[in-house]
Amino acid sequence: MPRTAVKSQVLADLVAEFAEPTLEGKEVSGLLGADEKLVSTISQHEHTWWKAHIDGAANQRGLWVGLVLLSPEGITIEKSLRLGFSATNNKAEYEALLEGMSMIRKMGGKSVNMFSDSRLIVGQVNGDLEAKDERMQEYLVRAKHLQTHFHHFRLTHVPRSGNTHADSLATLATSSAQPLPRVILVEDLFRPKTEKANGIWVHSVRAGPSWMDPLVMFLKHDTLPDDKVEADKIRRKATRFWLSEDSKLYRRSFSGPYLLCVHPEATELILEELHEGICGSHTGGRSLSHRAITLGYWWSSMHKEALEYVKKCDQCQRYAPSIHQPGGELNPLSSPWPFAQWGLDILGPFPKAAGNKKFLLIGIDYFTKWVEAEALANIRDVDAKKFVWKNIVTKFGTPHTLKSDNGLQFDSKSFRRYCNELGIIN
Template sequence: MCIDYTNLNDACPKDCYPMPNIDKLEEAASGNERLSLLDAYSGYHQVPMDPEDEEKTSFYAGDEIYCYVMMPFGLKNAGATYQKMVTIVFRAQIGRNLEVYVDDIMVKSLKADDHLTDLEETFNNLKQNRMRLNPAKCIFGVESGKFLGFMVSRRGIEVNPEKIRAIAEMEPPKSVKDIQRLTGRVAALNRFISKSADKCLPFFKIMSSPPLLTEAKDGEILYLYLGISYEAISSVLVREEAKQQKPIYYISSVLHGAELRYPIAEKAALAILQKPECFGRLIKWAVELGEFEITFQQRSAIWAQALADFIVECTPGNSIPITESNDWTLYVDGASSSKGSGAGALLIGPDGYRSEHALKFNFEATNNMAEYEALLLGLQLALELKLSTIQVYSDSQLVVNQINSICEVVDPVMAKYVALVAELKCKFQKFCLSKIPRTENEQADSLSKFASDSSSHSRSVFVEVLDKPSFVKPRVMEIIPEDRHEAMKLRRKASRYTLIDGVLYKRSFSLPLLWCLNPYEAEYALREVHEGVCGSHVGARTLAHKVLRQGYYWPNMYKDATHFVQRCLKCQFFAHLTHQPAEELTTLVAPWSFAQWGLDLLGPFVKGVGGVTHLIVGVDYFTKWVEARPLSSLTSKKVEDFVFSSIICRYGIPNQIVADNGTQFNCTSFRDFCSSYGIKLQFASVYHPESNGMVESVNKCILEGIKPRLEQHKAKWADELNNVLWAYRTTSRTATGETPYHLAFGTEAVIPVEIGVPSFRVTHFDEGRNGQLLRENLDLLDDVREEARLRTLVYKQKIANFYNRRVRPRTFKIGDLVLRKAGLTGFETRFGKLAPN
C-alpha cells in the first residue's frame, strides 16, 4: 500500500543522521571465512510511532480513516530513523562481527569456528530489542554472498555477475534513454576496472558529441584510411570538401584466433574486405566500387587517419611476441643543432616488426656525442629484447672506425663512449657495425631530428629525455681513511648502505630502501615535490619528509629543503605572516601623574543622540585615568576642544601627548595648538598601534563595557558611556595595584553598592573625622603613587621578559629587498582570498 505523504514531508524538518558509506561497509565485510546475510521483516514497520504523531500519518480508505501506529514507508526521515535504530541495537557489534545498512545485516566471522558465537550474539540483540527477520531472505553460514549489490567473500569484493550480464545481454541502444542506461551500467563497474576513466572517456565523448557522417557525391574522389595493430583493425571512408575531410563511414573490428597471426599486408586487406551482410548498406558500395580500379596511395597520418589510429590504439592488448632471429637490424643516427640535440634508433625484426625510439638531450652535445648516444640507445633496446645477434648501421664514419678499431681514439670523451659500447658489445654473440650512406639512413635520421627539435609536429613515437651524458655515471671506489678510528667510523656508516645494479641505496628505519640522489637529482626532487604538478608549496620539514616518504635520500636533506623553501618567491608572497617580534619590547613609564596622555579615536558606532558616531578617548599613562567624549564629526577642532576642556582645564597642562597618525592629530592646526601650551606631540608607529598600547587597551575595555548594556538599543551607546567610565575609574588595575580614582585623588570613590548594602565608611560617616582622613590621604598620596610606580615597573618588566622570549631578531640594511603586507598595498581588496599575504 502506497500513501502520498508529500505535504507531511514538506512540513517535517530533515533528519541529517549520516548514512554509512557503502564502500567502507563492503571493505569491512570482505576477508572473512563465514558470512550470514540477514534481512529485517517488514522493514520500517518495526519502528513504533510516537502516539502524538500517529494522527499525522492518517489516510482515507473507503469510508474509514486510518493511521499508522508503526513507522510507514514514504516518510522523509524513515530511512535515517531506521538506520539510527539499527546502529543503536548493534552498537557493540558494528565493525567487529557485524555490518548493517538500513535493513541489510551481515554477520561476519574471521574464523569459521567463531561464526555460531557471533550469530548467537546477534540473535540475542534482536530478541532483546524485539526485532524480527524475514527467514525467506536470510542466508546462513556461507563463504560468499551478495551484500549491497556486490559479491563479498574471503578473497575480497567482486563485481556482481548480474551487472555484467545486464551489459552483455543488453540490446543495441535505440534511444537516448537506452544510451543513458548503458552509460549508467558501465559507470557502476568503475570500482573494478583499472583506469576506467581513461578507457571509457573516448566512449563517453562519442556518446555526448557523436561525429557527423556525410554523403558522397557523384564524381568526387573518396579516401580510405586504414589503421592496423596486432589485435584490431579499423578503416574510415572520407571525402574532401573545402580542404576539410569529412567521414562517410567507420569500420572497426577486433581480431580473433588465426586472424591475429595474419601478416600486416593481409591485415590491411582484411580491413577493406568484409562480409557485406555484416554491414547492411555496404552491399551497394561493394557492388558499385567493384567496377572501378582502386589504387593505394600512402599518406601521412592526418585528420581522418588519426581517427582510425585512435580506434586501434585504444584497443587493449598484449605486446607483440618477438621471436629471436639472426636477421635483426638496427639503424642509429644522432643530430645536434642550435635548436637542440637528440638521437634516434630504429630496430627492425625478421617479420617486419619495427620499434622506433627517440632520445632528447637536456645537455649540450656535439654531433659525435649524439651519434654515440644513438648507438648506445639501440644496443640497450636490443639487450632488453634479449637478442643475441645484431646488425648495426650508422652513417657516422668516425663512430664506425673507432668501434671497429680502424682509427685511434684521441678525444677523452670519445674514449669513454667507446668503452661503454665495448662493454655492451660483449653481451652479444654476434655484433656487426657497418657504415651506410646518409640517404639509406633517413628513418633513423628523422627520429633524431624529431627528438632534437622541440617544435616538431606530434607523432606516435615515444621520446625519452636524457639529463646527462651516458658516460657520466657514479664510480664505486674503495677509499678507506688511513686513521684506524676514522676507518671504523666509515665502515659503520657504510653498513647502512647497499649497492643494487650499480645504484646506491640507504637502509631506512621506516621504509625498505631509499635511493641516494646526486645533487642535481636532489634539486629536481625538491623542486618537483614543492612546486610541481603535485606540489603545494609546503614547509621545509614537510617537504623533506615527503621526499623521504617517496623513497629518496641524500645527506643534509632538511638543510637543503630549508634553503630551497627560503629561496621560493611564491612561498614568500603567500606564506603566513610572521607574528614573532623582531625587536625587544620597549616599555613606556610616565614620570608623574597627568604628565603623559594618550589619545585615540574609537568608532564608528551606530548614530546616537545628537548624531554622534565616534568616541575620542584620552588616558593618563601614570594613573590610568580615562577621559572620553562622543563626537559627531572628526575634525582637529573637536580634538583641540577635548584636550583643552577635558585634560588641560581639569588636570593641568601635560608634558607630552601620544597619538596615532590620523589627520585629526597629525595636522598643522593641532600641532600649533600643542606648541602654544608647550606640549610635546609624539606619534605612534605607522600601521603599528601597539606602540600606543595604553589607549588601545582602554578602548577594548570601553567596548567590552558598553556592548552588554545596549542589547537591542544600539543607538544609546553614548548614554551608557559615563557609567562605563565610572566603572573603569573605580576598578583597580593590575599594573598599579590601585584604582585610577585613588591615584588621581588620594581616596576611593563611593560606588552604588555601598549605598545598597551600606559599607562601614557609609554607616559610620563622621564629617569632621572624614575631612581629617582625606587630608592625611593627600599627604600620603605621593607614597602611594611611588609604590604604584614601582609595581608598574615590575609588571612591565614581567611583560617584557615574556615578550622578549618570542623575539626573533631581524634587521634591515639600506638596499635590502623587503615585502609589504598585502593589506597595506591594496592587493587584498583587489583579489580577495587569492591575494598574496
C-alpha cells in the first residue's frame, strides 16, 4: 500500500517512547486507561515469563513434535515427541501446543509466551478463527482448559524461519539454527491429549517382605519375633550385620569392606549385569557369586542362585564345549579295595641266567595294576608259597583273593592249605 505523508505525530511518539520519565511524565502516566496500565504491568514482569517455541511435522517416517522451552532463569529445555497414532499436521501442531503447556504447568510456570508457525492454531486459540472440525474443537477445548491455569498466556505466530530450532527437533534434522544438545529427550506418545486413559496406573515403590526385615527391625528398633527360637536366631545373626543411618543393611566381611545386603527382587538384575552385561564375561556359577562379593553385594542364597542363573543362560548353553566322546556304559571295577585281589602267573622257560634261573613268577594287583615279579629256577608249590609270603603278604598285607590259571603250582593241596590258613580265597 502507498504510504501517506509523515506527520509530526511520529516524532512525538518517538520522543515519548525513548525519553526518560520525569515528574510531569509520571503525573501524565496516572491518566492512562485501565488497558494501558495492564500492558505496562505485564511488560514490567516480562522477565518472569516462560517462552516456548513449538512445532509439529508430518513426513513419510511418521509424526514428530518438537519443543524448545526457555525458563525465566535462562535454562533451555528441548524435547522431541514421536506420535504413535495417525494424525494430520494440524493435530500434530495442537499436540505440540498442549505438551508445551502441560510441561510449563508442571514446572510451576504461571506466565507463558508461546510461538508457533501455524496460523490456523494461533488463530483458533486467540479467537480469530473458528474450529469447525470435531477433533479440532476437542483440541481447542483442551487448550482453553489448560490456559485457565496460567495468570498470563500469549500465543504468537512467527514465520517458519523464526522457528527453526523447534522445527529441527520436530523433524530430527541434522542442522539447526543453534547447536543441538548432546542429549535430547525423545518419548513415544501413543494417544492424543484429548483422549482420556482407560485405567489408573499404579506404580509400586515399596519392595515386598524379605529375610532382611527381622534383622532391620532388631537393629533399628530392638524388636524381636514372638517365637523364641526365631528370636534367638535373629539375635545371634545380628552380630554379623550393621545398619547404616539410611536403613541399609550391611554384612561384615572377614577381610574386606562391608557388603550391601540385596533384596531378593534385585538379585537377578545384579547377576544379569555381572554375567552378561556390558562388562560380563559369562563366567561360571561359582566365579559369578565370588565376583558379586568382590563388588560389595551379599545375600544368603547367592551361590545357589548364581549356579541356577548360569544354567538358564542361553549363550552359555549354546556355545558350551561339546563332548565328542560317544556315550557308553560304565565298566565297574572288579576290586575297589587296593591290594585285595591279585593275579598269579608263570612266564618261561627263558634262557638260563645266573643260578639256573629260567622262570618268572608274577603277581599283579587288580585295582592298582601294581606288579611284583621274581626269577626262579624251579616252579614248585613251595616256591609259590614263598613268593606269596615274601612279595605280597609282608609288603601289602594278607590279600582277600588270589587268582591263577589253575596251574599245578597254585592248585596243589599244600598251596590250598597254605591259603586257608591265611584266610585267602584261592
